Amino acid sequence: MLDRDIQGRIELIIIGGGIAGAAAALRAAQNHLRTIWILGDAGTRKASRAAYVRNIDNMIGVHPDIVRGKVLKSLSRDHPVAARMVEEAHMHISTSDLVENARERIVRDFAGMVTEVAERVIQVRQDGALLSVEIAGETRYVAPAVILATGVSDRQPVVHRQKGDRTLAGIHWLFPFANQETLLYCIRCEGHMTHGRTVAVIGAGATAAEVSLMICERYDAPVTLLTAGEEPTWGERRQRLLAAMGVEVVAGRLVDVRGQDKGATLHGFTVEGGRNIDVELAFVVMGLYRVAHRIVQGLGVDLEENDLPEEERHVLVDADSETSVGGLFAVGDMTRHRHRPIMKQVYTAQEYAVRAVDKVDAHRRQVQRRRLLGED
């Protein structure tokens, strides 16, 4: 139910509990904006990237060795056993770690500024000059500004496994490998891991061909391109480049993924007809399954212009991350600028989240100044 008591005091609503939502919430707390942060539920979380990016190692500053080095310095002389344990500890920084750390800092350092809600938003509506947010069939919160940070989901290759005389088609057999990062999704974040390994790229579009070429060019890794039963659309020039670089294209549906240690080791794939493709790493490059903007569709927000179905088109934003609907911002993987894409990266999500919150804050302060001077 709409809580009238806190209602008039809400200055910002953030929807999404991934990197972009967390960066926006931390900034909102630091700017002392009274904020409702809606993180989603188990279902939305499962479909988000925040849930399965386990090892961020492409950013300056985000690296366990920074803290490890400092801890070791303070331990080594008097606590050799503890020092050895820290030295040998396997530490990875995941997106969940970053989000949890932001949540802890908000609660500890900015008590009362941000109220967390672990539910799924059904719809965002215009409510006069305000925006209202519906959860579980009722309007729950109303505010002058909403930041949408609900992310995207990747399209996954289907594995058609034979069980007796039945064929079972599913994507879940791949999840353990994605969780252990032997199945990869982001060439910019994880491409460097392919050096010295055998690699499969799974996809049939121009981007799959480009990723295959890039891995050969940058990392000199042998690549097999698996179309997973789809018709290639990468064009004749890329086809010639693939051949020139020794990339073998293997058509046919995937019928098995092979590995061990709960996905930590990948042995390869089996394609229709029984051929085994032995590789140590694989990249899924099949495009997006969905950009999660359905909850703002009723507002008529502008989406990127292309031939893709509506659910695969990014939300268009300006330099401050504001959409075509005043007061509605969008940040993170779901966004793009009109004339250029926005990188799907932790640091860009953070940068544009900060821009959005600072714009909301600037607007609030302008309103206060006008009131102060009796200009309204």
Ligand SMILES: Cc1cc2nc3c(=O)[nH]c(=O)nc-3n(C[C@H](O)[C@H](O)[C@H](O)COP(=O)(O)OP(=O)(O)OC[C@H]3O[C@@H](n4cnc5c(N)ncnc54)[C@H](O)[C@@H]3O)c2cc1C
């Ligand atoms: C395998 C992989 C590895 C990567 N590695 C790196 C890396 O090393 N370095 C790097 O910089 N980037 C990396 N990236 C990219 C980076 O992880 C993403 O850019 C970032 O996580 C996107 O964050 P986001 O907040 O936009 O979306 P998400 O993390 O997808 O978060 C979306 C959030 O919205 C919530 N939500 C969805 N719908 C609703 C709803 N209706 N109501 C309420 N909440 C909702 C979900 O619960 C979730 O909390 C990687 C990406 C992948 C896929």
